[in-house]
Amino acid sequence: MTTESWVDSAADGGFGIGNLPYGVFSRPRELPRVGVAIGDRVLDLAGLSADGLIDGRRRFASGSLNAFMAAGRPAWRAARDRLVELLTDVRFRERVEPHLVPVRDVELLRPFEVADYVDFYSSEHHATNVGRIFRPDREALGPNWRRLPVAYHGRAGTVFPSGTPIVRPSGQRRAAGEDEPGFGPSLRLDFEAEVGFVAGVPSGAGRGVPTWAFRDHVFGFVLVNDWSARDLQAWESQPLGPFLSKSFATSISPWVVPVAALETARVRPPAQDPEPLHYLRCDEPWGLDLRLEVLINGRVAARPPFASMYWTSPQQLAHATVNGAPLRTGDLFASGTVSGPERGQRGCLLELSWNGREPLELDGGMRRTFLEDGDTVTVRASAPGAGGATISLGEVSGTVLPPL
Amino acid sequence: MTTESWVDSAADGGFGIGNLPYGVFSRPRELPRVGVAIGDRVLDLAGLSADGLIDGRRRFASGSLNAFMAAGRPAWRAARDRLVELLTDVRFRERVEPHLVPVRDVELLRPFEVADYVDFYSSEHHATNVGRIFRPDREALGPNWRRLPVAYHGRAGTVFPSGTPIVRPSGQRRAAGEDEPGFGPSLRLDFEAEVGFVAGVPSGAGRGVPTWAFRDHVFGFVLVNDWSARDLQAWESQPLGPFLSKSFATSISPWVVPVAALETARVRPPAQDPEPLHYLRCDEPWGLDLRLEVLINGRVAARPPFASMYWTSPQQLAHATVNGAPLRTGDLFASGTVSGPERGQRGCLLELSWNGREPLELDGGMRRTFLEDGDTVTVRASAPGAGGATISLGEVSGTVLPPL
Numbered sequence: 091m092t093t094e095s096w097v098d099s100a101a102d103g104g105f106g107i108g109n110l111p112y113g114v115f116s117r118p119r120e121l122p123r124v125g126v127a128i129g130d131r132v133l134d135l136a137g138l139s140a141d142g143l144i145d146g147r148r149r150f151a152s153g154s155l156n157a158f159m160a161a162g163r164p165a166w167r168a169a170r171d172r173l174v175e176l177l178t179d180v181r182f183r184e185r186v187e188p189h190l191v192p193v194r195d196v197e198l199l200r201p202f203e204v205a206d207y208v209d210f211y212s213s214e215h216h217a218t219n220v221g222r223i224f225r226p227d228r229e230a231l232g233p234n235w236r237r238l239p240v241a242y243h244g245r246a247g248t249v250f251p252s253g254t255p256i257v258r259p260s261g262q263r264r265a266a267g268e269d270e271p272g273f274g275p276s277l278r279l280d281f282e283a284e285v286g287f288v289a290g291v292p293s294g295a296g297r298g299v300p301t302w303a304f305r306d307h308v309f310g311f312v313l314v315n316d317w318s319a320r321d322l323q324a325w326e327s328q329p330l331g332p333f334l335s336k337s338f339a340t341s342i343s344p345w346v347v348p349v350a351a352l353e354t355a356r357v358r359p360p361a362q363d364p365e366p367l368h369y370l371r372c373d374e375p376w377g378l379d380l381r382l383e384v385l386i387n388g389r390v391a392a393r394p395p396f397a398s399m400y401w402t403s404p405q406q407l408a409h410a411t412v413n414g415a416p417l418r419t420g421d422l423f424a425s426g427t428v429s430g431p432e433r434g435q436r437g438c439l440l441e442l443s444w445n446g447r448e449p450l451e452l453d454g455g456m457r458r459t460f461l462e463d464g465d466t467v468t469v470r471a472s473a474p475g476a477g478g479a480t481i482s483l484g485e486v487s488g489t490v491l492p493p494l
Numbered sequence: 495m496t497t498e499s500w501v502d503s504a505a506d507g508g509f510g511i512g513n514l515p516y517g518v519f520s521r522p523r524e525l526p527r528v529g530v531a532i533g534d535r536v537l538d539l540a541g542l543s544a545d546g547l548i549d550g551r552r553r554f555a556s557g558s559l560n561a562f563m564a565a566g567r568p569a570w571r572a573a574r575d576r577l578v579e580l581l582t583d584v585r586f587r588e589r590v591e592p593h594l595v596p597v598r599d600v601e602l603l604r605p606f607e608v609a610d611y612v613d614f615y616s617s618e619h620h621a622t623n624v625g626r627i628f629r630p631d632r633e634a635l636g637p638n639w640r641r642l643p644v645a646y647h648g649r650a651g652t653v654f655p656s657g658t659p660i661v662r663p664s665g666q667r668r669a670a671g672e673d674e675p676g677f678g679p680s681l682r683l684d685f686e687a688e689v690g691f692v693a694g695v696p697s698g699a700g701r702g703v704p705t706w707a708f709r710d711h712v713f714g715f716v717l718v719n720d721w722s723a724r725d726l727q728a729w730e731s732q733p734l735g736p737f738l739s740k741s742f743a744t745s746i747s748p749w750v751v752p753v754a755a756l757e758t759a760r761v762r763p764p765a766q767d768p769e770p771l772h773y774l775r776c777d778e779p780w781g782l783d784l785r786l787e788v789l790i791n792g793r794v795a796a797r798p799p800f801a802s803m804y805w806t807s808p809q810q811l812a813h814a815t816v817n818g819a820p821l822r823t824g825d826l827f828a829s830g831t832v833s834g835p836e837r838g839q840r841g842c843l844l845e846l847s848w849n850g851r852e853p854l855e856l857d858g859g860m861r862r863t864f865l866e867d868g869d870t871v872t873v874r875a876s877a878p879g880a881g882g883a884t885i886s887l888g889e890v891s892g893t894v895l896p897p898l
Contacts, residue, residue, distance in 0.1 A: 206651045211734060225733070232732050237675050238666055242734040243647040243741065247610045247822045248699075257700040259817035262642050262771065271641050273771050295652075296661040296898045322817070328636050329629070330615060330646040331735020334817040337647065367666065367677050413663035413726070413738040414898070418651045494700045494818070 095177045097190065099129025104482020108354070108475040110173055111310070111345035111484070112155055115196040122153035122199055127345055127484070128177055131190040138189045143182070144172050155202040155346060159290030159309040160419040166290070166309065170350060198344035200251035201312070202288060205420035207249055207340065208410055209284075209316060211240040212401035214360070216429035219441045224324060236364060239401035239409050241426075244316070245337035249422065252343050252486040256317055258463060258493050259338040263321035275493045276319035276335075278446065279461040283384045283394050283437035283469045284314040285483075286424040287403050288346060289417045298411040301372040304404035305349055307417060313343035313382075313469050313486040314424045320440050320460070342422070343469075343486040351481055355379045355473035359402050366405070369412050376402035378473065380483065382428055384437065385468040386461075389452040394428035394437040396471070463492040499581045501594065503533025508886020512758070512879040514577055515749035515888070516559055516714070519600040526557035526603055531749055531888070532581055535594040542593045547586070548576050559606040559750060563694030563713040564823040570694070570713065574754060602748035604655035605716070606692060609824035611653055611744065612814055613688075613720060615644040616805035618764070620833035623845045628728060640768060643805035643813050645830075648720070649741035653826065656747050656890040660721055662867060662897050663742040667725035679897045680723035680739075682850065683865040687788045687798050687841035687873045688718040689887075690828040691807050692750060693821045702815040705776035708808035709753055711821060717747035717786075717873050717890040718828040724844050724864065746826070747873075747890040755885055759783045759877035763806050770809070773816050780806035782877065784887065786832055788841065789872040790865075793856040798832040798841040800875070867896040 094100075095107045105111070105127045115132055116122040123136035135150035144150075146169065149158040158165070176182045211217055214231070217240075221230030234240065258279055264271040290309035293299050299307050316336060323335030359377030380396035401409075406423055427437040436442045439460050442450045446459040461467065470485035498504075499511045509515070509531045519536055520526040527540035539554035548554075550573065553562040562569070580586045615621055618635070621644075625634030638644065662683055668675040694713035697703050703711050720740060727739030763781030784800035805813075810827055831841040840846045843864050846854045850863035865871065874889035 206649050208737075221733075233668075233673075234666075234675070234729055234732065238730065240730070240734055241737050243649055243737070245610050245647055245819060246650065247825070248819050257818050261817050262638075264637075269637075270768075271638070271771070273773065319817070325638055326642065326644070327733070327735075328638065329625075329731070329735070330644055331731075331733070333612075333645050333647070334814070334819070337814075337819045338817040364674075367675070369677065410738070410741075413665050413723070413742040414661050415649060415652050415738070415741045421651070 093174065093178045095128060096180050096183050097129045097131060097177060099131065103129065104472050104480045105129055106475065106479050107174060107177060108479050109347060109351050109481045110170060111347040111351065113201045113344045113346065114154060114199045116199060117196055124150040124152060124155060124158060126173060127193065130193055132193050132196055134189040134191055138186065141185065143176060143185060144169065156419050159202060159288065162291050163306055166348065170348065198251065200342070201344055201346050203420050204246040204249045204422050205418040207244040207246040207422045208241050209244045209424045209426060210401065210406050211426040212399050212406065213426055213429045214400040215398065215431055216427040216437060216441065219429065219436065223440065223445045239406045241410065242331045244340060248337055249340045249342055252341055252488065254341060254488060255491045256339050256488045257491045259319050259334070260493055261319065261322040261334045262325055264325045271325055276321055278320035279490060280318045280320050280439045281384065281461065281467045282316040282318055282427040283382050283392070284316055284424045284426060284428060285380055285396050286312050286314040286342065286422050288312065289421040290419055292419055293411060293417040295416040296414040298414065299407050299417060301404040301408045304407055308349055308407065310346040310348045311352065311483065312346055313471055313483050315341040315467060315469050315486050315488060316424060317341070318438070341486045341488045343484045345484040347481065347483050352378060352473060354476050355481065357397050360398060360400055362400065369408055370405050372402060372404050376404050380471045380473045382437070382469060382471045386452060386458060387456065387466055389454065389456060391450060391452060392434060392436055392442060394435050395430045396428050398430045399425060399428065461490050463490050465490045497578065497582045499532060500584050500587050501533045501535060501581060503535065507533065508876050508884045509533055510879065510883050511578060511581060512883050513751060513755050513885045514574060515751040515755065517605045517748045517750065518558060518603045520603060521600050528554040528556060528559060528562060530577060531597065534597055536597050536600055538593040538595055542590065545589065547580060547589060548573065560823050563606060563692065566695050567710055570752065574752065602655065604746065605748055605750050607824050608650040608653045608826050609822040611648040611650040611826045612645050613648045613828045613830060614805065614810050615830040616803050616810065617830055617833045618804040619802065619835050620831040620841060620845065623833065623840065627844060627849045643810045645814065646735045648744060652741055653744045653746055656745055656892070658745060658892060659895045660743050660892045661895045663723050663738070664897055665723065665726040665738050666729055668729045675729055680725055682724035683894060684722045684724050684843045685788070685865065685871045686720040686722055686831040687786050687796070688720055688828045688830060688832060689784055689800050690716050690718040690746065690826050692716065693825040694823055696823055697815060697821040699820040700818040702818065703811050703821060705808040705812045708811055712753055712811065714750040714752045715756065715887065716750055717875055717887050719745040719871060719873050719890050719892060720828060721745065745890045745892045747888045749888040751885065751887050756782060756877060758880050759885065761801050764802060764804055766804065773812055774809050776806060776808050780808050784875045784877045786841070786873060786875045790856060790862060791860065791870055793858065793860060795854060795856060796838055796840055796846060798839050799834045800832050802834045803829060803832065865894050867894050869894045
C-alpha cells in the first residue's frame with residue numbers, strides 16, 4: 091500500500107499512511123482523547139467520530155486506548171481502512187483537516203492502562219553477556235534458556251509515559267569485597283532498550299494463546315526503556331529474581347504501532363537450536379526488522395537490531411499463557427534488552443561498559459560507565475515499510491533526576 | 495472493646511463486633527455491593543447508606559472495595575465507629591435489621607481489584623527448607639535474606655476469589671536425571687498458605703512508605719493461597735525467578751480484616767540478627783499472632799503460625815517502596831509461605847512432603863506428596879481479639895480440576 095496522503099508532512103519522517111499509530115493526547119482545557127499520528131500532525135479521533143466521520147466515538151473520547159484495544163481485530167481493521175480512506179481521498183480533506191492538530195501543540199500521554207507487565211529476556215547476545223558479567227563461574231546461558239523464553243513479572247504501576255523524569259532510586263547494594271550491604275542512591279543506574287507488545291483482546295482462563303492466534307489478541311508495539319539499578323539488582327536477585335532494581339520505573343513510547351503496520355518489517359528470526367517444544371513452534375516468520383537507536387544526551391550510544399532476537403513475540407505470548415493464565419486488555423510484554431552481536435549493538439550500559447570496566451566513549455568526549463544525574467536517554471526505532479517508506483516507532487525518552 | 499452486638503450470632507465464631515471485616519457480595523438480580531460480616535450475617539452497606547444510616551453511599555454501592563480503601567484512615571475509622579454504634583445500640587436494631595442478610599444466601603466475590611501483586615519470602619523456616627530442597631549444595635539462606643525481605647512481582651490478573659476452581663497448569667518441566675524438558679500438566683502441584691495486606695491510600699512516586707506510616711496506607715489483611723507448580727518452578731526460575739509456576743492462580747479470602755481489628759493480635763516478632771538497615775527498623779511490635787490452619791479435603795494438613803515470620807508487614811511495605819515506587823490502591827502484598835519450626839507447621843506440600851520424598855499422612859488413611867485432581871485446599875485463620883474474643887480471617891478455598 092503506497093497510496094499517498096493529502097497531508098503534506100506524511101511523505102517522510104516515518105509517520106506516513108502505512109504507519110498510523112495510535113496514542114492518547116491532551117490540549118489545555120480539554121479531556122485526553124485518542125489520536126493517530128500522520129506526518130507532523132495528530133488526527134483527533136474523538137473529534138472525527140463526533141463529526142460522524144469514523145465509528146467508535148465512545149472508544150475514542152476515552153483517556154486510554156484500552157476500550158479500542160478490547161474491541162478486537164475487526165474493529166481495528168475497520169478503523170485503519172477508514173483512516174486510510176479519509177487521509178488519502180482529497181474529497182475528505184475539507185472535513186478532516188479541522189481535526190488535525192500539530193503534534194508540537196499537544197501533550198502525549200501514556201497510551202494505555204497497563205494491566206500486568208511481563209519482561210522477557212529474549213536476546214541471546216544480551217543474556218550471554220549478562221551471564222558472563224554476573225555469573226562468570228557458570229555457563230553464560232542456563233539449560234532452560236534455549237528451551238523457553240525466560241521472563242518475570244514487573245511492576246505495572248510504574249510503567250510511565252515517555253518524558254516522565256526518572257528519579258535515581260535508592261536501595262541496598264553491596265560494594266565489591268564487602269560482606270555487609272550499604273544503603274543509598276544507586277551507583278549503577280542503567281537503561282534497557284526494549285520493544286514491547288500490548289494485548290487488546292482477553293483470553294479465557296485455562297486456555298493459552300497459540301502462536302498462530304497472536305494477531306487476534308495483540309494490538310500493537312511500543313518502545314520500552316526498562317530502567318535498571320544494577321547494584322541493587324546484583325544484591326537482591328537471588329533466588330526470586332529482580333525486584334526493586336527494576337520496579338522504580340519503566341518508560342514506554344507514546345505511539346502504539348499497530349501489528350498491521352509492521353507486516354512489511356517481518357523477517358525470518360535466527361535459527362533455533364534445539365527445535366522448540368510444539369507449543370512454541372510458529373510457521374510464519376515473526377522476526378521484526380526494527381532498527382533501534384539509543385541516544386544519551388543526543389549522542390548515539392548503540393544501534394540494537396531487533397531482528398536478532400532469539401525468541402519472537404508470538405512465541406513469548408504462547409509461552410506466557412501456556413499455563414492457562416488469562417490475558418487482559420492492557421497486558422504489556424516487553425522483549426528484554428535488545429542486543430546484537432557487535433559491541434555497538436548492545437542495548438544497555440551494563441554490556442556497553444562491561445559492568446563499568448570499559449567506559450563507553452561518546453561523541454564530544456563524553457564517557458559513561460553508568461548514567462549520571464541529568465542524563466537524558468532516548469530510544470527510537472524505525473522499520474521498513476511498503477515501497478521504500480519508513481515506519482517509525484517514535485521514541486521513548488527520560489531524564490535522570492537526583493534522589494529526592 | 496468488648497461491647498456486645500444485638501446480632502445474636504455475633505457472640506462466637508470469630509465475626510463479632512471486634513472484627514467487622516469488609517467484603518463484596520451479590521444476590522440474584524442485584525449488583526455487587528460492599529458488606530460487612532457480623533456473626534452469620536452480612537450487613538449490606540449499600541442498603542444501609544441508601545437509608546441514610548452510614549455515610550459513603552457511592553463507595554458502598556460499588557462492586558469492589560477500592561473506592562472505600564482509597565478514602566483513607568479517617569473514613570475507615572468513621573465507618574468502623576458508626577458500624578459498632580449501629581450494631582451494639584439496640585435503638586438502631588429495627589432500622590438496621592432489614593439490611594442483614596444470611597451469609598449463606600449471598601455469593602462472596604473478590605473483595606477488591608488488584609493493582610500490583612507482590613509476593614514476599616519472609617518465613618525463615620520456609621526459606622531455609624526450600625533452600626535445602628532446591629539448592630542442597632549451597633547455604634540454605636543467601637547472604638541477602640536476613641538483610642532485606644526478598645520478594646518478586648506476581649501476576650495481578652490471576653488473583654481469584656476463594657472458591658474459584660484451579661485448573662491444573664501445564665508447562666515445561668524436566669524429570670530428574672533428564673537433559674531435555676518435557677511438556678504436560680504439572681506433576682507437583684502445591685499450595686502456599688500465606689497472609690496478605692492490601693494498600694488503600696496511594697503514595698507518591700519517588701517517596702517511600704516508612705514503617706511508622708503503615709497504618710496510613712494499609713487497609714487490611716486477607717488470607718492467600720499462592721498455588722505453585724513445583725516442577726515448572728524448578729526448571730524455569732533461573733535466573734529471573736518464578737513465572738509460569740505461579741502465574742496461573744492465586745486465591746484470596748473474601749473478607750478483608752481491617753488493620754484496626756488486629757491490634758489485639760500484635761506481638762513481638764522474632765529477634766532480627768543482624769539489626770536491619772535504618773529504613774527497615776520499626777519501633778512498634780508488628781508480629782501478628784494469626785493462627786493458620788491448612789486443610790486438604792477437610793483434614794488438617796498443617797498449622798502454620800504467622801507470629802513466627804521473620805520480616806513484618808511494615809518492614810515489607812517499607813522495603814517495597816524504598817526505591818520510590820509509588821503505591822496504588824489495591825496493591826496486594828503477600829507474606830510468602832508461612833512455616834513454623836515444626837514439621838506440622840509447614841505451609842506447603844513441598845516442605846510437608848520434603849519434595850515428595852516423605853508423603854504426608856492425613857486422617858482417614860489419606861496420603862499426599864503433591865495435590866491430586868479433585869483435592870480441595872482450605873486455609874483458615876484466627877487471631878486473639880479483645881476480652882477473650884476471637885477474630886476470624888475467614889477462609890480461602892479452591893478445588894483442583896484436571897487440565898482442560
